[in-house]
Amino acid sequence: MSSNIQISRLCDYCGNSFIARTTVTRFCCKTCNSRFYKRKIREEKMINSHIETQNKISTPTTSSLIVDKPFLNINETCQLLRVSRTTLWRLIKDDRLKVTKLGSRVIIARDNIYELFK
Template identity: 30%
Template sequence: MGFSNLKIPKLCEFCQKPFEAKTVATRFCSKYCSEKLGKRQKQLAKEIEAKKTLLENSVSKIAELQTRPYISVSEAEMLFGISKNTIHRLIKSKKIPAINLGERLTRVSKIDIEQMFTAVEITAKSEEIPEKPNFEVGNCYTISEISSKFYADPGTVTNLIKRNKIPTKKVGSFVYVPKNLIDKIFDGK
């Protein structure tokens, strides 16, 4: 079998560096990259297997915890995803009743912790449809008109417009603001 004179430009699948392959099936720029990718894939497979076994062990322990009325602080941490410090703080503030059976044998009621995490219904706020700004002549104020009418500094008026996100329209050197929106703000609505 002879050598090929082909030089196919490719990217290495491991290091992503360009190289010239001599065959169509070449995937790596060197033997080093090929071995590194193989080791990485074996390591990822081991990690996935370890996660599966950990999950299987946790499922059986969680199922056991579901049947017990009193659980330890570390079990509550695992079951509810709360840190130990938070649980101890809740016990100290007497939001969760606890029983101390000895040194490092604090037990908390699972029912009391579950009641802390009950779903709270949030009433949906009715979204007000914002009025379209009316920039017609007679329906707008200029900044100077607003400051003279409401006895406010022009800088204060400008900051108020920005803070309340009131639409403006600039024509020449004048900035126009809809009357109805300004009147609502200064009337306290």
């Protein structure tokens, strides 16, 4: 179906006047359409990035959650001491750091971590 409609419109991107053949045409050419689409996607990415940054700022970090716990697992202890898992296991093997096993889980008391530095 072809249309004989000719409507004078303004391009949503560049603002130039053009003759449209349909009532829903928004852009004067494919270039304006592509540029508008790319700008829209870029702005959405920037908004999403801003929201993601705000969420990261507002959520508590793992280190602040670790401070309140009396018992820590291996990963939390590594984060607290800022050492690798290998180093932590070496400390445990050398009996410099006392641990408690609950089934297959290894739990480290905060007091034992403090004793490591005495």
